[in-house]
Amino acid sequence: MLSLDDPRRHVHVRAERVSAVSSTDYPGHYPDEDHSWNLAQFKDRMSVKVQRLSQKSIDFDLVCVDASIANAFRRIIIAEVPTVCFEFVYVFNNTSVVVDEILAQRIGLVPLNVDPDVMLRRTDPSDQPTDRNTLVFKLKVACEHNPAAPKGATAPSQLYINHEVLSGHLQWEPVGEQESVFENNPPRPTNPNIVLTKLRPGQAVEMDLHAVKSVGKDHAKYSPVATASYRLLPHIILNPEKPIPPHLAEKFQKCFSPGVIRVDPVTKAVSIDPVGVRNDSVSREVLRHPEFEGRVELKRIRDFFLFNIESEGPYAPEQLLPEAIKVMREKLDTIRKAAEALLADTQAMDVDMTMS
């Protein structure tokens, strides 16, 4: 059942169309087969395997779950895992070339290192800012001539002091109990080198900035990831009846991404690299050549998801899936409580009707 060669798991990639896209593992689809929800069986078959981890990104496989589940996790990571970003900008002075609203928008996009768990959300627009739901930053930069500039220098970095306003210039101003809450990890941008605007002598920027907690579906700046995406595992089937002729082996190899096809140096026999095949682009180039017709089939495994998540913000990349699962469970819990209340209501109504 769980072999990659199981035709039920295959999405067919043909020259001009893709077929067998929908999953069929529902009760009633195949006669005399069960397919109803079975947690023990699901736990047995499903697997998650981390493949690659850096300080900013993670690659992992999620196998034997339906696309609706994998997609739910992906969507939640992008749009519903909360982060903290600048939302309110109070401009006291801005004589730079970038106008206030554009500069405010750019500042809003700067990712901060603040753990959203320690902050409350301002859900209602009338909510007052407090030390629990708002972080205050100051931006005060003025550009001037550098008196120590070497003679004949032309670079702005040598001629002027503060010729660029950088994300590193954003200074956090602790309020109330924040000093102790953020003692170990003071709020600051994750990257101090983002250029917000450029200045020339005499120009200055002075602003107060309020950062609040929200989610990506509110504004894309709150999304904790640069990308969160998945692909289906490519699967290439060679026809044993019609092998690739030795003189075409190298041409066949070039139809795929590098590292996907192995060619035996002596016999010129062609085989698929089980690790390299993960990186195939499934370009369908091989299907354009009549000499390969009937010799190869391209598939993808419908329930084999290769996730790639790039974190950009306060979360370590390996924290993002657990956060998404947490958000998903909160959502399910809210709906279930509401549904149970609705069930109690309808039952109470039934009792009323029988009484009267």
Add this chain to the structure above:
Amino acid sequence: MAEEVPKIKIMKGATADLSAATFQIHDESHTIGNALRWMLMKNPKVEFCGYSVPHPSENTIQVRIQMYDKLSSLAALIQALSDLDDLCVAVGDAYDTSLKTDSYERWVEQS
């Protein structure tokens, strides 16, 4: 203050025994809609299940459930929600185990 919107309500046209009903779930999207539809379709007592987002600027989804044997669609919905929760826990546990015990490539990304 705007009136409190119910998280879930039964839409007009449901049968009296709730064996066929459309539920409107407020403040949800395809994320929950598709996952919930899948889990409901895994229930052999569900004759039909489908969901829709009626309008992209309205923040609701509608889930239609029709049951065999005059069973309650609301009970099936609650069951599906708790099964989905079990699924989430199972995926989370498997991920944590892999992260702790599997050997995988670690690399340093330059920015």
